[in-house]
Amino acid sequence: MMEAERITTGTQPDHLFDHTPETLRSTLADYGEPGYRADQVLEWVYRHQVRGFDEMTNLSKALRQRLEDSFVLYEAEEVHQSRSPDGVVKYLLRWADGETTECVSIPADDRRTACISTQVGCPVQCSFCASGKEGVRRNLSSSQIVEQAMFVAHRAEGAGRLTNVVFMGMGEPLANYAATVSALRTINASWGMDIGARKITVSTIGLPTQIRRLAEERLQVTLALSLHAPTDELRRRLIPWAESVSIAELVEAARVYFDSTGREITLEYVLLADVNDQPEHARQLVGVARRMRSNVNLILYNPVDGLDYRRPSDRSAGAFLQLLREKGINAHLRTSRGLEVDGACGQLRRRMTPPP
Numbered sequence: 001m002m003e004a005e006r007i008t009t010g011t012q013p014d015h016l017f018d019h020t021p022e023t024l025r026s027t028l029a030d031y032g033e034p035g036y037r038a039d040q041v042l043e044w045v046y047r048h049q050v051r052g053f054d055e056m057t058n059l060s061k062a063l064r065q066r067l068e069d070s071f072v073l074y075e076a077e078e079v080h081q082s083r084s085p086d087g088v089v090k091y092l093l094r095w096a097d098g099e100t101t102e103c104v105s106i107p108a109d110d111r112r113t114a115c116i117s118t119q120v121g122c123p124v125q126c127s128f129c130a131s132g133k134e135g136v137r138r139n140l141s142s143s144q145i146v147e148q149a150m151f152v153a154h155r156a157e158g159a160g161r162l163t164n165v166v167f168m169g170m171g172e173p174l175a176n177y178a179a180t181v182s183a184l185r186t187i188n189a190s191w192g193m194d195i196g197a198r199k200i201t202v203s204t205i206g207l208p209t210q211i212r213r214l215a216e217e218r219l220q221v222t223l224a225l226s227l228h229a230p231t232d233e234l235r236r237r238l239i240p241w242a243e244s245v246s247i248a249e250l251v252e253a254a255r256v257y258f259d260s261t262g263r264e265i266t267l268e269y270v271l272l273a274d275v276n277d278q279p280e281h282a283r284q285l286v287g288v289a290r291r292m293r294s295n296v297n298l299i300l301y302n303p304v305d306g307l308d309y310r311r312p313s314d315r316s317a318g319a320f321l322q323l324l325r326e327k328g329i330n331a332h333l334r335t336s337r338g339l340e341v342d343g344a345c346g347q348l349r350r351r352m353t354p355p356p
């Protein structure tokens with residue numbers, strides 16, 4: 001397992017989304033500006049969602065110019081978007097170093113969710129996933145993670161303000177731990193995006209040490225654990241990266257998370273036809289969910305070009321769900337949204353990136 005893996009983020013400019021009120025106050029103090037200027041700047045950025053320093057009209061022209069010269073506000077360029085009929089929009093963003101990542105806007109009746117990435121590519125290499133095919137190229141910085149959520153919030157286009165953020169795009173958030181936690185704090189902070197912790201979900205393949213660390217951060221975010229298989233043997237086949245982590249260790253770490261945050265873990269389980277969707281798998285999954293005291297999200301697989309995995313029929317997915325519920329597990333079958341717009345993670349990026 002690669003919990004200690006260190007991947008550089010590349011050279012980053014001074015990005016405003018990396019700043020807290022304290023760090024910004026200290027930087028502006030060097031310009032001879034009073035502390036409250038930092039609050040004004042952050043208010044423009046997060047409340048009013050301006051795209052440039054020239055829009056911060058209660059600051060002097062000279063200060064606006066100085067900010068412009070010293071900071072990057074929005075770094076990424078949108079290079080592609082695809083829309084599905086159900087309103088899901090997937091964006092491909094290009095960062096200053098030319099790398100690209102995806103973020104998604106998912107509208108629902110009374111909410112709008114941003115699904116954001118934490119790395120370029122993904123180190124986990126799940127055998128059924130597009131992002132996993134190419135491995136990880138680099139970590140995203142905290143500012144680049146926040147910027148995706150701000151980008152989606154900005155693009156809401158009258159469709160309702162952003163209410164939820166899920167770290168479920170490309171990458172393993174807990175393998176980019178410091179940047180992920182810093183971004184979580186900014187997205188949650190009242191001076192930042194002000195999204196309630198309970199409306200933020202971090203999805204992980206399951207790194208026990210990092211899950212315990214996250215439990216100590218005093219952030220009450222929802223943890224979604226991508227289990228995908230109810231036994232170690234099958235899980236190691238589907239997720240080779242998880243080779244040295246047993247389900248028993250994950251159960252332990254999840255219990256620690258639950259005990260210190262009071263937040264129930266969600267088990268994510270991608271249903272793959274004839275691989276992990278049989279009644280025996282459902283019965284084994286009941287055992288894991290009970291030990292973890294978790295609820296279960298079943299996800300119908302989005303087929304990926306070039307991979308042999310198939311999506312189960314609605315009937316067999318329904319039977320799997322039924323079996324979990326009969327055993328008292330709080331389980332849901334997630335409708336796969338945006339399938340028509342390269343909905344599976346990494347597909348848009350793969351399609352838009354020419355082969356080497």
Ligand code: SF4
Nearest residue numbers: 122124125126129132
């Ligand atoms: S399914 Fe998630 S964790 Fe697995 S390779 Fe794809 S992006 Fe990474």
